[in-house]
Amino acid sequence: MTTTITPPVTTPPPSTVVEAPVNKPRKHWASRLLFGYTWLIIAWLCLPIAVMILFGFNDTKGRYNQRWDGFTTKWWTRLGEYPELTKALEVSLIVAVVTMVVAGALGTLIGLALGRYSFRGHGAMNFLMFATISSPELVMGASLLSFFVSDGVGLGIITIVIAHIMFSISFVAVVVRARVLTLDRYAEEAARDLGATPWTTFWLVTFPMIFPAVLSGGLLAFALSIDDFVITNFTSGTVVTFPLWIWGVTRVGIPPQVNIMGTLIFLVGLLIAVASAVSTGRRAKR
Amino acid sequence: MTEPNPMDAALLRGMTQRRLNRRDALRISGLSAMALALAACGVKGQGTSTPTTPAADAVAKFWAGKTKKGHLDFANWPLYMDPKKPELAEFTKQTGITVNYQEVIQEMGPWFAKVQPQLAAGQSIGYDLMVITNGIQFAQFVKSNFLAPLDHAQLPNFTANAGATYKKSTYDPGNVYSVPWTSGMTGIAYDPEKVKNPITKLADLWNPAYKGKVGMFSDTQELANFGLLAEGIDPAKSTKADWQKAADRLKQQKDAGIVRKYYDQAYIDALGSGEVWITQAWSGDVLQKNVSDGTNFQFVIPEEGGTIWTDNFAIPITAAAPVDAIMAMDFFYKPEIAASLAEFIGYVTPVPSAQPIMQKDADADTTDNKDYLELVAKSPLVFPDASTLAKLHYYVDFPDAATQTAFQNIFEPLVLS
Amino acid sequence: MGRSLRARLAPYGLILPGGLWLLVFFVVPMAAMVSLSLTEGDVVSGFSQTFHFQTYVDAFHNYQSQIYRSLVYGLITTVVQIILAFPVAYWIAFRGGVRKSTYLFLLLLPFFVSFVLRTISWKFILTDDGLLLTPLKAWHVVPDNFHIIGTAPAVILGLTYNFLPFMVLPIYVALERIDPRVVEAARDLYASPVAVFRKVIFPLALPGVFAGVLMTFVPTSSDYVNAEVLGSSSTTMIGQVIQAQYLRSQNYPTASALSFSLMAILLVGIFIYARILGTEDVLKVAAR
Numbered sequence: 001m002t003t004t005i006t007p008p009v010t011t012p013p014p015s016t017v018v019e020a021p022v023n024k025p026r027k028h029w030a031s032r033l034l035f036g037y038t039w040l041i042i043a044w045l046c047l048p049i050a051v052m053i054l055f056g057f058n059d060t061k062g063r064y065n066q067r068w069d070g071f072t073t074k075w076w077t078r079l080g081e082y083p084e085l086t087k088a089l090e091v092s093l094i095v096a097v098v099t100m101v102v103a104g105a106l107g108t109l110i111g112l113a114l115g116r117y118s119f120r121g122h123g124a125m126n127f128l129m130f131a132t133i134s135s136p137e138l139v140m141g142a143s144l145l146s147f148f149v150s151d152g153v154g155l156g157i158i159t160i161v162i163a164h165i166m167f168s169i170s171f172v173a174v175v176v177r178a179r180v181l182t183l184d185r186y187a188e189e190a191a192r193d194l195g196a197t198p199w200t201t202f203w204l205v206t207f208p209m210i211f212p213a214v215l216s217g218g219l220l221a222f223a224l225s226i227d228d229f230v231i232t233n234f235t236s237g238t239v240v241t242f243p244l245w246i247w248g249v250t251r252v253g254i255p256p257q258v259n260i261m262g263t264l265i266f267l268v269g270l271l272i273a274v275a276s277a278v279s280t281g282r283r284a285k286r
Numbered sequence: 287m288t289e290p291n292p293m294d295a296a297l298l299r300g301m302t303q304r305r306l307n308r309r310d311a312l313r314i315s316g317l318s319a320m321a322l323a324l325a326a327c328g329v330k331g332q333g334t335s336t337p338t339t340p341a342a343d344a345v346a347k348f349w350a351g352k353t354k355k356g357h358l359d360f361a362n363w364p365l366y367m368d369p370k371k372p373e374l375a376e377f378t379k380q381t382g383i384t385v386n387y388q389e390v391i392q393e394m395g396p397w398f399a400k401v402q403p404q405l406a407a408g409q410s411i412g413y414d415l416m417v418i419t420n421g422i423q424f425a426q427f428v429k430s431n432f433l434a435p436l437d438h439a440q441l442p443n444f445t446a447n448a449g450a451t452y453k454k455s456t457y458d459p460g461n462v463y464s465v466p467w468t469s470g471m472t473g474i475a476y477d478p479e480k481v482k483n484p485i486t487k488l489a490d491l492w493n494p495a496y497k498g499k500v501g502m503f504s505d506t507q508e509l510a511n512f513g514l515l516a517e518g519i520d521p522a523k524s525t526k527a528d529w530q531k532a533a534d535r536l537k538q539q540k541d542a543g544i545v546r547k548y549y550d551q552a553y554i555d556a557l558g559s560g561e562v563w564i565t566q567a568w569s570g571d572v573l574q575k576n577v578s579d580g581t582n583f584q585f586v587i588p589e590e591g592g593t594i595w596t597d598n599f600a601i602p603i604t605a606a607a608p609v610d611a612i613m614a615m616d617f618f619y620k621p622e623i624a625a626s627l628a629e630f631i632g633y634v635t636p637v638p639s640a641q642p643i644m645q646k647d648a649d650a651d652t653t654d655n656k657d658y659l660e661l662v663a664k665s666p667l668v669f670p671d672a673s674t675l676a677k678l679h680y681y682v683d684f685p686d687a688a689t690q691t692a693f694q695n696i697f698e699p700l701v702l703s
Numbered sequence: 704m705g706r707s708l709r710a711r712l713a714p715y716g717l718i719l720p721g722g723l724w725l726l727v728f729f730v731v732p733m734a735a736m737v738s739l740s741l742t743e744g745d746v747v748s749g750f751s752q753t754f755h756f757q758t759y760v761d762a763f764h765n766y767q768s769q770i771y772r773s774l775v776y777g778l779i780t781t782v783v784q785i786i787l788a789f790p791v792a793y794w795i796a797f798r799g800g801v802r803k804s805t806y807l808f809l810l811l812l813p814f815f816v817s818f819v820l821r822t823i824s825w826k827f828i829l830t831d832d833g834l835l836l837t838p839l840k841a842w843h844v845v846p847d848n849f850h851i852i853g854t855a856p857a858v859i860l861g862l863t864y865n866f867l868p869f870m871v872l873p874i875y876v877a878l879e880r881i882d883p884r885v886v887e888a889a890r891d892l893y894a895s896p897v898a899v900f901r902k903v904i905f906p907l908a909l910p911g912v913f914a915g916v917l918m919t920f921v922p923t924s925s926d927y928v929n930a931e932v933l934g935s936s937s938t939t940m941i942g943q944v945i946q947a948q949y950l951r952s953q954n955y956p957t958a959s960a961l962s963f964s965l966m967a968i969l970l971v972g973i974f975i976y977a978r979i980l981g982t983e984d985v986l987k988v989a990a991r
Contacts, residue, residue, distance in 0.1 A: 031798060034793065034798065035794065038794045038795065038806065041791050042809050045810060045812070046812065046813055047828070048821050048824030048827075049812070049816055051834070052816065052821075105720075106721035107721060109721055110722065113714040113715075113717035113718045114718075117713065117717075119711075119715065121718065121722075125722060128729070132729055134918070135921075136921050136924070136966065138925040138926075138962065139962050139965060142945060143733045143736040144728065145949055146732060146735045146955065146959050147731060147735040148403065151735075152406065153403075154406075154408070155403050155404055155409075162728055163728070165724065166724065169721050169724060198709075198713075227817050229818055229819055233946070233950070234949065237401070237404045237409075237411070238401060238411045238412045240390070243817050243818065246819045247819050250552070250555070250823055254823065262816050262820045265815065265817070266816045273808060273815075395951040399949070399950045399951055399952070399953045402746055406746075426746070429747050430746075480847075496848075497848065498850060498853070540936060545936060546850075547935045548936055559831065559832060559833070560831045560832035561830060561850070561853075687745065687747070698952060699765060701947075702766075702939070702943075702944055702952075703765070703766060703768070703936075
């Protein structure tokens with residue numbers, strides 16, 4: 001609904017005004033330009049991915065996938081040729097799952113506390129969250145290495161997991177906190193009025209309501225962990241995760257199997273995202 | 287947005303909230319100061335006690351009670367074995383030990399930095415056997431007591447077949463901690479299609495015609511040697527003043543934009559992709575690249591001189607399967623295995639009796655591989671003659687830690703900045 | 704009585720495990736790093752605490768150009784990203800219609816692939832004899848030894864590419880929250896489209912821009928992967944120096960000094976930026 005203000009009769013309206021009734025598209029060319037521009041950006045963003053997928057089909061001789069030599073699908077059947085690659089993926093997956101669970105739990109608790117209660121450590125905790133999220137990864141990794149080295153702690157899969165949980169907690173907490181803030185307390189109050197203990201209230205009422213946020217945070221932690229390179233590089237010692245393996249392998253040329261692995265992970269991520277979008281859409285329709 | 291998106295609106299809302307008031311900031315800094323004080327007390331030294339030659343019974347003490355495990359984790363450099371790993375398959379066949387072979391070492395500095403915290407903590411590095419170059423880091427490994435002393439009773443093939451020079455190295459006299467894997471040379475590799483004139487001198491690496499297309503090594507010892515040789519200085523006799531001169535020469539090369547980048551093992555990829563046309567290189571790598579990729583890169587040892595180094599088998603002190611490791615070490619000293627390895631990698635083998643075997647393989651071959659085998663069997667890059675050896679120099683040696691630090695401080699800024 | 708005590712203790716109990724984890728593995732390591740920066744020694748013989756502040760002086764002296772360069776690259780990248788991202792965020796927020804989520808999804812799609820792989824793919828595309836330059840060199844548009852990889856534009860391209868969503872999304876969120884009636888009111892008051900943008904839309908989007916700048920400037924200035932893959936020795940960033948000092952020369956005092964200094968510089972920058980923009984109150988509004 002538009003509200004109009006009738007100008008005084010003596011003042012003519014400025015000539016640069018564009019009439020904007022709600023249902024007529026204004027400024028065709030500007031809109032078209034922006035539309036084209038957005039697609040250009042999307043195309044630019046997808047370009048390296050397309051190249052990566054394409055060169056997974058390259059019929060390259062030797063170990064160096066540098067020039068286009070013809071189309072082949074043979075590499076898809078030879079994925080097992082690099083056992084170190086599958087080992088690195090395994091390590092990455094294990095670390096990511098552990099991170100998701102632990103950081104998910106710890107972060108949810110913090111999110112609940114920050115969103116629901118006001119207490120004396122509130123500001124400090126907020127600051128800590130903010131600091132962990134916005135600190136440069138390089139400095140976080142470097143400080144962890146300094147810490148481990150100063151205390152004579154060896155590096156390995158445990159230190160990797162410690163580091164990943166550390167930087168994931170805040171992300172989960174922020175997501176859960178945002179949800180908790182918008183939670184209406186009536187359901188919980190009703191439960192308590194009906195005699196439920198706080199513990200029961202939490203598990204039967206609160207948790208199901210915040211579960212989408214917890215899941216969201218957990219998936220975020222998973223994604224952050226599986227793709228982390230910088231912090232892992234500092235805390236891994238000789239253990240190799242998937243991003244570290246790719247980094248190492250670029251020294252002698254990337255075999256097509258890496259492109260294929262990248263393509264596969266991309267497709268899996270795509271599928272998950274599409275599936276969740278479809279299911280949320282279906283849930284919304286209900 | 288309804289899908290669980292990494293950058294959820296909620297997340298962003300959460301992140302753009304106001305966070306801190308002054309009181310909390312003060313409290314946080316107070317907390318940090320306390321943590322700082324605690325940490326200052328908690329910093330421990332890394333090192334071990336005075337570095338010495340091992341006690342006479344160190345060998346017995348280390349090997350007492352060690353038994354064969356049946357599995358070996360072997361860390362090596364890339365381009366040091368046929369990807370099909372025939373020698374390891376043969377090893378498994380003969381001994382029943384399975385081998386997990388990983389090409390994880392790209393440069394000595396980063397490798398030492400990677401394993402040092404773990405070894406200092408007495409933790410396994412995940413490998414029982416590794417190949418490390420003679421140089422600064424090798425000395426650091428020894429000084430830190432990170433290497434297992436070898437039991438030569440378990441190395442009969444080494445004793446029988448190794449060349450005489452390899453038994454009296456200066457960096458590990460008596461082969462207490464290591465036996466050689468291969469030797470190699472650092473020279474210049476170039477793409478003759480891009481570099482029209484044949485390259486013969488170090489000075490060609492400074493040629494402005496190749497601006498932005500020259501590669502140099504990031505390893506300070508490799509870099510320093512070429513700088514010294516370009517100035518006509520013998521690395522073995524170089525002094526601190528000489529190092530400064532070499533560094534200035536190298537800096538001039540860098541400031542003129544001639545150097546594209548300082549590389550570790552990745553130089554060979556850069557050469558292959560055309561990123562550099564002419565680069566410092568390791569002898570066997572170029573040979574292998576030509577075979578595997580059908581390229582035609584040339585390798586030369588410059589007139590002014592090149593570098594010779596030895597990569598050595600060593601067993602980390604926290605190895606889980608040292609017996610399997612030492613068996614593998616000894617296995618590679620069988621002449622037929624040494625020959626098979628040298629045929630593929632094109633590096634200097636420490637087993638002189640491999641040569642007649644390689645010659646025989648070349649004579650017997652009837653496929654189009656024959657030319658390559660002939661080349662390798664006779665190449666001075668694989669079996670250097672006296673004239674080749676005369677042109678080759680070792681890395682600079684350091685009498686004490688202070689001199690070494692001075693050396694690093696002169697050359698590291700070139701690479702790091 | 705018991706219930707109110709429990710209620711009062713509840714938040715502390717909730718934040719205890721996570722908070723403790725962060726304290727031990729985030730706060731204390733920072734302190735350990737500062738402490739390490741004041742030691743002297745080497746890995747073999749150990750580091751001893753001597754409160755050797757000279758390390759900081761030397762580090763700054765030796766690597767000031769890298770620090771400066773990193774901040775400049777970060778700044779350029781952030782500005783370029785704002786310019787690139789704003790129209791996209793604007794279009795999706797105002798014109799995206801029902802397909803808003805699809806567009807956002809498409810924007811984020813490439814980021815399902817590993818960070819390292821994406822950067823390496825760019826190197827692959829832009830390499831000297833690669834997809835882009837081979838035809839250009841064949842048609843003699845550029846000289847034979849022309850290269851994109853190894854130059855500052857290549858590194859900035861990589862940085863811009865890899866952190867773009869961190870700029871688009873906050874701006875989008877801020878724009879999306881703008882009540883369309885406010886915009887309509889402005890137009891009804893005879894404001895030109897430019898004035899509408901300048902006086903209504905952009906100021907309301909500012910918290911988004913601030914969040915975006917925060918989320919890109921910091922990781923961009925401290926990045927080393929892009930510079931390592933796409934750069935050369937003339938584009939060395941401080942992240943590479945720090946990484947090399949820790950993981951190549953194990954020069955822990957210098958490494959820690961540089962790392963701490965970088966963090967301090969970035970923190971100071973952020974606080975000054977927040978002050979100038981005066982966005983603290985705006986943030987309060989945005990948080991609602």
